[in-house]
Amino acid sequence: MNMTAQAHAKINLHLAVGPLRSDGYHHLQSLFARLELADVITVDIEEGPFSVVVEGLGGVCEPGTDTMSRAARLWHEASGWDGRLTVSIEKNIPVQSGLGGGSSDAASLLSLLNTIKPLPEDRLHQIATRVGSDVPFFLFGGNAAIVEGRGERVTPIASRPLGVLLVMPRDFAVSTAEAYAHLDRLRAHETPRFIDPVRLVDIYNKSCPMWVDSLYNDFYPTVAELPLYQRLNALGDGLEGYATISGSGACWYIVSEDDSCIREAEKSVQDHVGDRVVCWQSRLL
Numbered sequence: 001m002n003m004t005a006q007a008h009a010k011i012n013l014h015l016a017v018g019p020l021r022s023d024g025y026h027h028l029q030s031l032f033a034r035l036e037l038a039d040v041i042t043v044d045i046e047e048g049p050f051s052v053v054v055e056g057l058g059g060v061c062e063p064g065t066d067t068m069s070r071a072a073r074l075w076h077e078a079s080g081w082d083g084r085l086t087v088s089i090e091k092n093i094p095v096q097s098g099l100g101g102g103s104s105d106a107a108s109l110l111s112l113l114n115t116i117k118p119l120p121e122d123r124l125h126q127i128a129t130r131v132g133s134d135v136p137f138f139l140f141g142g143n144a145a146i147v148e149g150r151g152e153r154v155t156p157i158a159s160r161p162l163g164v165l166l167v168m169p170r171d172f173a174v175s176t177a178e179a180y181a182h183l184d185r186l187r188a189h190e191t192p193r194f195i196d197p198v199r200l201v202d203i204y205n206k207s208c209p210m211w212v213d214s215l216y217n218d219f220y221p222t223v224a225e226l227p228l229y230q231r232l233n234a235l236g237d238g239l240e241g242y243a244t245i246s247g248s249g250a251c252w253y254i255v256s257e258d259d260s261c262i263r264e265a266e267k268s269v270q271d272h273v274g275d276r277v278v279c280w281q282s283r284l285l
Helices: 067-079 101-113 121-131 135-140 176-186 197-204 227-236 259-272
Strands: 002-020 026-046 051-055 084-090 144-149 153-156 163-169 242-245 252-256 277-283
Touching: 002 101, 002 135, 002 176, 002 197, 002 252, 026 101, 026 163, 026 197, 026 277, 051 067, 067 084, 067 101, 067 121, 084 101, 101 121, 101 135, 121 135, 135 144, 135 153, 144 197, 163 259, 227 242, 227 252, 227 259, 252 259, 259 277
Parallel strands: 051 084
Antiparallel strands: 002 026, 026 084, 026 144, 144 153, 163 252, 163 277, 242 252
């Protein structure tokens, strides 16, 4: 038996990070939007005792430590289903980019496995939350959602199919754990900001150049002093769009209602930053 699914990337159009909680997590408020950019997951199933092997992540992580292996093991524990799983991945979403590739891969695998022996939605949600904070969005958030708590509270909202330019540094990636530690140090004496969810949706529905003075990513100060990001922001300042990093980085993006703005942004980045980065034109779904 063979099954295939796409695992789409995301960007954070807004990301507010609260203080460290007693459980070791931070309270979050974010606005997620799914992208056309996607990994491709293929699952081969054979009879036998449960096992899971993930192929295609060589050099990314140690075998068995990836999010898909973890998701499959937790689903097996909950469902009691036995079988041999071989998961192959065509990896198109860069790792340590803030685009949610690992979480989306895990969510897509859970969705495929749940067609074999379905679990109740609340049980699947519990598994998703244990795998990673972004996984519930990819399972239950549609193409856009407000995500709160440590990522477990997902409120779908209407999507906006806007153009996006993604810009990923070639020689710089971001560890999420290190980014959180850096952020905590930077604002040790500051009070985190949050936006009322109703107002957040209202802002999101406005023209995206108007997001600049209202939406924000609390992780941006962790990279703001790096020359590459200073240069990218300077290139985006004169364009009719909204630019920041996704998640904790390292991917920088600009989103616009004007496709010519996206094309102009790509040319400008290529002319002024060149081979220090890789660019993708994509769209919000």
